[in-house]
Amino acid sequence: MPADDSRADAPRDSKKPPSSLSDVVSAHRFQDMTSLLEWEPCARDGLLYGVGAGTCAAFLGLFKRGSLISAGNWGVLTFGIVGIGAKHLCDYQRAYRRARIRTMLGMDRPAKVANFTPDKPASDKPKDD
Secondary structure (H helix, E strand, O other): OOOOOOOOOOOOOOOOOOOOHHHHHHHOOHHHHHOHHHHOOOHHHHHHHHHHHHHHHHHHHHHHHOOHHHHHHHHHHHHHHHHHHHHHHHHHHHHHHHHHHHHHHOOOOOOOOOOOOOOOOHHHOOOOO
């Protein structure tokens, strides 16, 4: 009896492209997608703004034009543009805040440890009598 290669848990040849959508979906776990929101802090903001703007644009396009296809296209386009823009704006704001904090703490200036010279020599200390 031949081996069934269509099973999701069967090992696949890495050189062979996936043959169906179910192969692609089964290769990724849901936790891999949700972990994106944990290690990429601005991804959540970008997705939320993109979904909100895309939904608004799709509904407005549907009411204005009456065509579901056109409204869907405008919604997807708006989702992409606003989502990417919001993520980049969030990244810029985080980098700007980080730079401001570094400046306030004086971490931008190079440390001069190698060329350190005290104001007074050590022998000028007052002696306790």
